[in-house]
Amino acid sequence: MAHEPGCRIGHWYRFSPAMSWERWRADNLAGWEDRVPIHAGPGGYDVAGLLADPKRLSATVRHDRESLGSLAGLDLVHLQCHLGTDTLSLLRLGAASVSGLDFSPRAIAHCRSLFERAGVAGRFVEGDVFDAERLLGGARFDLVYASIGAINWIPSIGRWLAVAAGLLKPGGRLYLRDVHPMAMAIDPGSDLELRLRFPYGEQPLPVTLHDDQTYSGDGTPLANSTSHEWSHSLGEIVEGALAAGLVVSGLAEHYYTEWRMLESMVKDADDRWLLPEAPERLPLLFTLQATKPG
Ligand SMILES: C[S@@+](CC[C@H](N)C(=O)[O-])C[C@H]1O[C@@H](n2cnc3c(N)ncnc32)[C@H](O)[C@@H]1O
Known part of the structure; x- marks a missing residue:
């Protein structure tokens, strides 16, 4: 791994003032391309289990189920759908149709193959979330869904929420369950001391991380181990939803x-992964629900 002047030698982070969105995005895309075969393989996302049992749901969607409510009859789009395992689970919860979008060609190829092997229909488009309206051909949805590790790749939560709101039919709903900005601020190296290290709210420059291991799979190292991430404060998330014309109906x-x-x-x-001591110290995830006025 190459280190630029001023970076912290080790494996956590440096800020990157000389870089641009194109470069940050390219590094992130390369990392996601690397993760797809690892996450789809042994010790990864339980693709085989989902295919073996047509009633099975991914753990994420199992945890969403109660707050999502009934999906019966809904046309749904899943932003940043990765391997499609959550998308398939949402279809299994009764959605009328599911579409997925991701900028990783390998992820989209995996989604298409997963749906084909499961014998169900889904529409998958490859490209940047900021181009979602064009990529999805101007379609509008009853539910826009995104979860766990979606918005940290995005420099502006306001822009992301405007895209999500634009994809909704009048009366449609946004469901976003993602990493809490307080959890984004914690230094993972501090473990249970929970030291604050990274920004809580949005900054123009991302936090740049070097980690050659991904969070799932068999430990195969990533060839592209540099990622650039942004946090968004709860205030910025709610203000962004309001600015996008949405009515916030829940923030858990x-x-x-x-x-x-x-x-x-x-x-x-x-x-569910829990802190073994005093878990009440730190919220780790949040769920935002918001509707587009009818
Ligand atoms: C952690 S996954 C989120 C999905 C879900 N939690 C999962 O694990 O299946 C993040 C996804 O966001 C995608 N992604 C990151 N930046 C993106 C962008 N600018 N446009 C579209 N997709 C993007 C990545 O390719 C990756 O598949």
């Missing part, structure tokens, strides 16, 4: 994660 905070964010976390029987 959760004290578990979907992945082992800190070394000492423990998993419960329902695949």
Whole structure:
């Protein structure tokens, strides 16, 4: 791994003032291309289990189920759908149709192959989330869904929410469950001390991370291990939804994660990762629900 002057030698972060969105995006895309075969393989996203049992849901969608409510009859789009395992699970919850978008060609190829192997229909488009309206041909949806590790790749939550709002039919709903900005601010190396290290709210420059391991799979190292991420404060998220013309109907905070964010976390029987000590200290995820006026 090459280090630029001023960066912290080690594996966590440096700021990158000389870089641009195109370069940040290219680094992030290369990392996501690397992750697809690792996440689809042994120890990864349980693709085989989902295919073997047509009633099975991904853990993420299982955890969404109650707050999502009934999806019966809804046309749904999943932004940044990765392997399509959550998209397939949303279809299994009764959605009338599902579409997915991701900028990773390997991810989209995986989604198409997953749906073909499962014998179900889904529409998948490849490209940047900021081009979603064009990529989806101007289609409008009853539900825009995104979850766990979507908005940290995005420099402006306001722009992302405007895109999401533009994809909704009047009366349609946005469902966003993602990493809480307080959790984004924690230094993972501090483990249970929970030291604040990274920005809580949006900054023009991302936090640049070097980590040659991904969070799922068999430990195969990433060839492209540099990523650039942004946090968005809860205030910026709510203000962004309001500025996009949405009516906020819920903002819930959760004290578990979907992945082992800190070394000492423990998993419960329902695949939720928890802090083993005083979990009430830190919200780890949030769910925003907002509707487009009818
Ligand atoms: C952690 S996954 C989120 C999905 C879900 N939590 C999962 O694990 O299946 C993040 C996804 O965002 C996609 N992504 C990142 N930046 C993007 C962008 N600018 N436009 C479209 N997709 C993007 C990546 O390719 C990746 O598949």
